[in-house]
Amino acid sequence: MPPEEGHEVVCHLDDLLADRGMTVAALAEAVGVTPVNISVLKNDRARAIRFSTLTAICEVLQCQVGDLLSVRSVQPTS
Template sequence: MPVEEPHRIICHLDELLAARGMTVTALADAIGVTNVNLSVLKNQRAKAIRFSTLTAICDVLQCQPGDLFSTQPL
């Protein structure tokens, strides 16, 4: 079995959506990703993100990748 690799990336999608008064479903519809997949990202369960998904999220939320992610300090 492949080993689960630990990481310290935090996704701030929840805060960004709240600040814009937008729901996960609305964002999912806008960027063409399933609600389930976007929830995975919002709930810190994603292990990777496609550049195309990142671009679409940044376009809709009018933000930069750095606003969406940060690294948790050790």
């Protein structure tokens, strides 16, 4: 599914996991969600995330939301 016009939220979970030597499976277990849900987020296919899940991920990875997610501006095509 294409991003909404004008912006795209990008997830930096891959980098955060690599920096901490942690696997998707380990994060999923620590957060209490399935590895599939973590993979969907990691691969920028998530359409939504619960604040409780976001909080748990940040607590486990000892990061802030801005370390995990950013908004990349997308130029509209003409």
